[in-house]
Amino acid sequence: MSAGLATTAAAPRPAVGTDVRWEDASFAVAAPSGLVHATGGTPLDVPRGHEADVVAAVREAFRRNGSRPGDGSLVCGVVPFDPDGTAELSLVRDIVRRPWAPPAAGAGRTTREVPDDPGYRAAVAEALLRIGAGDLEKVVLARTLDTPLPVGSTVGAYLDRLAAANPHGWTFAVRTAAGLLTGASPELVAAVDGNGLVSHPLAGSRPRRAGETGPPADLLSSTKDHREHALVVDHIAERLAPLTHGLDVPAAPVPTATDTMWHLGTRITGTPRAGVGSLDAALRIHPTPAVSGVPVEAALDLVRTLEPAPRGNYAGLVGWTDAAGHGEWALVLRCALLDTGSGSARLWAGAGVVAGSTPDAEHAETAAKFATALAALTGDDRPTEGPAQ
Numbered sequence: 001m002s003a004g005l006a007t008t009a010a011a012p013r014p015a016v017g018t019d020v021r022w023e024d025a026s027f028a029v030a031a032p033s034g035l036v037h038a039t040g041g042t043p044l045d046v047p048r049g050h051e052a053d054v055v056a057a058v059r060e061a062f063r064r065n066g067s068r069p070g071d072g073s074l075v076c077g078v079v080p081f082d083p084d085g086t087a088e089l090s091l092v093r094d095i096v097r098r099p100w101a102p103p104a105a106g107a108g109r110t111t112r113e114v115p116d117d118p119g120y121r122a123a124v125a126e127a128l129l130r131i132g133a134g135d136l137e138k139v140v141l142a143r144t145l146d147t148p149l150p151v152g153s154t155v156g157a158y159l160d161r162l163a164a165a166n167p168h169g170w171t172f173a174v175r176t177a178a179g180l181l182t183g184a185s186p187e188l189v190a191a192v193d194g195n196g197l198v199s200h201p202l203a204g205s206r207p208r209r210a211g212e213t214g215p216p217a218d219l220l221s222s223t224k225d226h227r228e229h230a231l232v233v234d235h236i237a238e239r240l241a242p243l244t245h246g247l248d249v250p251a252a253p254v255p256t257a258t259d260t261m262w263h264l265g266t267r268i269t270g271t272p273r274a275g276v277g278s279l280d281a282a283l284r285i286h287p288t289p290a291v292s293g294v295p296v297e298a299a300l301d302l303v304r305t306l307e308p309a310p311r312g313n314y315a316g317l318v319g320w321t322d323a324a325g326h327g328e329w330a331l332v333l334r335c336a337l338l339d340t341g342s343g344s345a346r347l348w349a350g351a352g353v354v355a356g357s358t359p360d361a362e363h364a365e366t367a368a369k370f371a372t373a374l375a376a377l378t379g380d381d382r383p384t385e386g387p388a389q
C-alpha cells in the first residue's frame with residue numbers, strides 16, 4: 001500500500017455533506033451557486049479541438065440520451081488548456097444538486113515546499129525580450145511543483161479544507177485520465193442561467209498577506225496591472241459581443257480576494273442570444289488571455305516553447321451544462337493533480353508577463369498561487385510561503 005491521502009486508514013469525514021462525499025464523485029463542484037456532485041457517467045466521444053465540434057458532441061449526447069431541459073441530466077468535465085487538445089466530458093445522470101455552505105476550516109500540521117526555479121525566472125526574462133521586440137503584448141507563464149501527499153489525511157479532508165478556505169470559488173474534484181484533478185478556482189469563464197450570462201475575468205495580481213482585509217495600494221495604482229487586466233477584458237468583450245445582447249462591461253476593475261491572492265476582476269454580464277449556452281460562451285473565450293496572453297495564438301506558441309511540458313488540464317475549463325445550456329465553466333487554477341498510486345501531487349501556477357513585469361515578482365506570484373492547494377494538502381491554516389511577510 002502506498003502512502004498518500006487516499007490510502008490511509010483514517011475514517012473519511014463527510015466531505016461536501018452528509019449525503020455525498022468527494023471521494024465518491026466522478027465530478028464535483030462546490031461553489032456559491034450550489035453543489036453539483038455526480039457519480040459514474042458516460043464519457044462523450046469528443047473530437048480534438050474545434051469549439052463547434054465540442055458543442056455539437058454535447059448536443060448529440062443530450063439528444064441520444066433523450067435529455068430535455070429541466071430533466072436533470074448534465075454534461076460535465078474538463079476542457080484542456082490547448083485548443084488542439086481533447087475534452088474529457090461525460091453525460092451524467094446520477095447527480096446531487098443542492099445549496100452548499102463551506103465546512104468550518106480545521107487546524108492542521110505545517111509542511112513547507114519552496115521550489116528553487118531559476119529556469120522560471122529565465123523564461124520570464126525571455127518572454128520580456130519577446131514582448132520588447134513587439135512579438136506579443138502578454139504571455140502567461142506557468143511552472144509546476146511536485147509534492148508528496150501527506151500521510152494521515154484523506155482526499156475528502158483535503159477537499160473540505162480547500163473548500164473552507166475558498167468559499168467564494170469553485171472547488172472541484174474530477175476523475176481524469178491523468179489522475180484526480182482537484183483545485184479551488186477563483187475565476188468564472190462563463191455561466192448562463194435564467195438571469196443571463198456572466199463572465200468574471202481576473203488579471204493583475206498580488207500575493208495576499210496573512211490577515212490582509214483590503215487590497216494593496218500598489219495593485220490599485222499599478223498601470224502595468226490595469227493594462228494587463230484590460231487586455232483580458234477587451235478580448236472577452238469582443239468575443240462575447242456576437243453571442244449576446246446588451247453586454248455590460250464595467251469601465252474599471254474591482255479588487256477580488258482569494259485565500260492567498262488579490263486580483264483585479266471585472267464582472268461582465270449580458271443576455272445570451274437564442275441557442276447560446278454556457279459551454280458555447282466558455283469555448284468562444286477559451287483559452288482566455290488571463291491564462292494564455294495577447295495575441296492568443298502568439299502566446300500559445302510561446303507557452304509551448306518556454307514551458308517544459310504541456311499543461312494538460314491546468315488552465316483549462318472545469319464545469320457543467322444542462323440540456324438548456326444553463327451551466328458554469330471555471331478555469332482549472334489553484335489546482336493539484338493527485339496520483340494516489342505514487343502518493344504525489346502536481347501543482348501548477350502561472351502569472352501574466354507584460355512590459356514592466358519582473359522575473360522576481362512573477363516568481364513570487366506563482367509561489368503565492370501554489371499556496372492555495374499546498375495549504376489544504378498539508379492542513380496549514382495559512383500558506384507557509386508566497387505572501388510576503
Ligand SMILES: C=C(O[C@@H]1C=C(C(=O)O)C=C[C@H]1O)C(=O)O
Binds near residue numbers: 187202290351352353
Ligand atoms: C495563471 C493563473 O492565474 C491567472 C493569472 C492571473 C494574473 O496573471 O494576474 C490572475 C488570475 C488568473 O487569471 C494561475 O493561477 O495559475
